[in-house]
Amino acid sequence: MRSTLKRNIVIHRKITWLLLFSIASLAVAYWFIYASERNIDKTNLRISSTHAIIETVQASITSVAETGTITPPLFNSLDLLCRANNDLTASLPVLHRLVSTQQPAAELKALLYTMLEEEKRSLTERQQTNEKVIKQVTTGMYFGRTGAFLFVVIILLMLNKDINRRKTTQQKLIEAIEEAKKAKRMQEQFLANMSHEIRTPMNGIKGMTDLLLETPLAEKQQDMAAMIKRSINTLLVVINDILDFSKIKAGKLHIEKINLNIKEVIGNTVSLFSHQLQTKGLPLQINIDPNIPEHLTGDPHRLNQILNNLLSNAIKFTTEGHINITVAIQKQTVDTMTLAFTITDTGVGIPEDSITYIFDSFSQASQDISRRFGGTGLGLTICKQLLQLQGGDISVQSAVGKGSSFQFYLPFDINNTPAAEMPALPGKPEHDHPLTGKQVLVAEDNEINQKLIEFVLRKAGGTVTIANNGEEAIQLLQQNNLYDLIIMDLQMPKMDGYATTYYIRNNLRLKIPIIAMTATAMKDEQWQCLHAGMNEYMTKPFEFAELYKRIAHLVD
Incomplete structure (x- = not known):
């Protein structure tokens, strides 16, 4: 930035010097031409006067030859011309004496011939001087034009060099921008791949654990499975923090604008921590202004994420008191x-010197916090960035041993239309067997996820057919188009979910409901799914209750 600015200043300076030199050159040239014209005019005037003197002297010689003397008009004219031109100053007194004393014509004639020769010599000298002045003027103009031309050429060459250097710099800048865009695309692709590779096995682990917990188990086995689920949930929080942080940095985080109910969002969030609150004996008080409308427009999922993080921290760092x-x-x-x-707690509090950077990436109040309570140090950073993406912000007031108070503000649009769909809460499904008598086609390439979704759908009463990729799904649909629902994974070999859905909608002309199931969860992916012709969109790992809710909505 500075080098570019410096080059611009240099170019402007050279252009300024060029303009100043052009103005100065014109002024000097004008003065030189004016002075030369005056000098030449003066020389020409003296030459003209000399010609007049010579003509008058010749006329005087003729008059002497004819009359023996100089007529008074000729004598007066010769006297005036010689005095005005400062010529023949030595001969004029002699001529006056000869004329006044009426000397012989021969003596007078001899004097006039002498004056004539003297004036002719003066004429020759003056003509030579005039030619010399003209030559000097011509030479000066030539060298002046040449010098000015060379100066302009040098300045123009320097400007051209600067402009070429600037063009080269601009080209390098364009190439650097393209490299940065390419690196960003690679980062986004890497992020999408990592999200898919992490979430896919996590979906299998979490889903199978949930299924295991629903089977008859001994008390010890039940405890072990519950510990696995808690560990999975903890790991999911860490993974989601890292992926969300990466998506925010890459500009790929999607902010929705849908209907929400503040009381329900807070209720859903609090219900997730009811067991922890009960275990630690912490009372939780909720105060919501009754003037807040029932329906607002915003992103309930991101609001839930922010509340989840702050409430989780409050419970984590509070051993007694209240929240x-x-x-x-x-x-x-x-x-x-x-x-x-x-969100106010009576926990351990935050040291004053740590408050200034508590929202920075990977920062915690102290190293001991990470060892005692765990965490990535990204939760508050993600909260702040999520709020700023939506036009809000967050602040904190805290004292060691007295607790902390986190306050954030967030703008919402007022919407008087009842919400069509509210954020679902994991729990008991609203429909015990939403797929009874229904045929479901599942397009999924991961074997573990195939078994998981098959178990979940069969449990809901459905008949399940598995396709390993999009091509197999299309072949099955061509053989039997009586399926009531399609669960479509997005990333599959041979034919991905987008291409498969496009083919189903545009070639097979089928209107079977399709639920997208993705482990990527990148910005605009939901829009791409709906644009491709899918009816619903879910991310892995998924909750059974949420899946049943979507299914019930589509197949009824």
């Missing part, structure tokens, strides 16, 4: 409302 959640109206217009959320 409060307060929601108040901070600012309101006709169409928008900004809400202030406050």
